[in-house]
Amino acid sequence: MKQLKALAIKEWHTNRSTLLTPLWFTLGAYAIGLLGLIIGLVRGQSAQWLISVQNFPADMGNMLVYGSVYGTMITLGWVAIVSAIILSDSMINGGFKRKCEILHLSQPVSLIKIIGVKYAMLSFGTIALFAVLGLVNSLAISFVQAYYTSAHVYFGVIAWLQATIEISLSLLFLASIYWFFAGIYKRKSFFFGTLTILGIQAAISILNYTAGLNIPSLLKYIARLATIQLNFSGAHLNAGTSNVMMLCASKWQHIAGWDSVLKLLYSSVLFVAGYFLYKRKELT
Numbered sequence: 001m002k003q004l005k006a007l008a009i010k011e012w013h014t015n016r017s018t019l020l021t022p023l024w025f026t027l028g029a030y031a032i033g034l035l036g037l038i039i040g041l042v043r044g045q046s047a048q049w050l051i052s053v054q055n056f057p058a059d060m061g062n063m064l065v066y067g068s069v070y071g072t073m074i075t076l077g078w079v080a081i082v083s084a085i086i087l088s089d090s091m092i093n094g095g096f097k098r099k100c101e102i103l104h105l106s107q108p109v110s111l112i113k114i115i116g117v118k119y120a121m122l123s124f125g126t127i128a129l130f131a132v133l134g135l136v137n138s139l140a141i142s143f144v145q146a147y148y149t150s151a152h153v154y155f156g157v158i159a160w161l162q163a164t165i166e167i168s169l170s171l172l173f174l175a176s177i178y179w180f181f182a183g184i185y186k187r188k189s190f191f192f193g194t195l196t197i198l199g200i201q202a203a204i205s206i207l208n209y210t211a212g213l214n215i216p217s218l219l220k221y222i223a224r225l226a227t228i229q230l231n232f233s234g235a236h237l238n239a240g241t242s243n244v245m246m247l248c249a250s251k252w253q254h255i256a257g258w259d260s261v262l263k264l265l266y267s268s269v270l271f272v273a274g275y276f277l278y279k280r281k282e283l284t
Helices: 002-019 021-042 048-052 058-097 101-105 111-148 153-184 189-210 218-226 244-255 258-279
Strands: none
Touching (some): 002 021, 002 111, 058 111, 153 189
């Protein structure tokens, strides 16, 4: 346990600036919003949009809360995903770039513990920070909108929970892809990893065109598993009255679908592959 704690502290001090990117983004967004509010008040402008939503029907207010929270979570989620992708290279290749990998690997600690802490910090550390920041934002949005409308905070919490699960799975999947590429490429792993995906896609397109094959698109497949979206349809908005319960139910079905299982499966395989690639790397 002491070894794991020491490794976690080492990774924290080495990568905390990147790990905390979602926090800096959130604080920046709040600072800009507060500045805009102050400027508006100084210029004699009030929050007209809050006054305009006071007479919303209950269902429409609930949909507004749900959509606002989910949309905010998606924005913050992509910041967390980018942060995790950057961390993938830093966790695997940071020691090589700083020319201290031999020192780190000379510790009396098993390699699986070293790699396990790196991946846990990269994935679950980023997810935990994202979930906490998302919860704070979601509660703030939900209580403000519930105060000015007849909406229920419950739907904001549900939106936060669903978004956290869905975005976390996409984060694990994308971060694990670039964790794998970081094990292959010592430098510029994001660039060369992306180039590898594009190269495979180009080869697939050429084979499909020249040989008349029907190989599925790799890019479309990755995009399908990585995409995070909030789908509103005519079924959810009927004659001006929203059916937020229908949207929540459809989202739960999507989260419990086969794609979520595939994301976890691919993440596990890519983590193990990254471990063996890291283990076989030369230290020079």
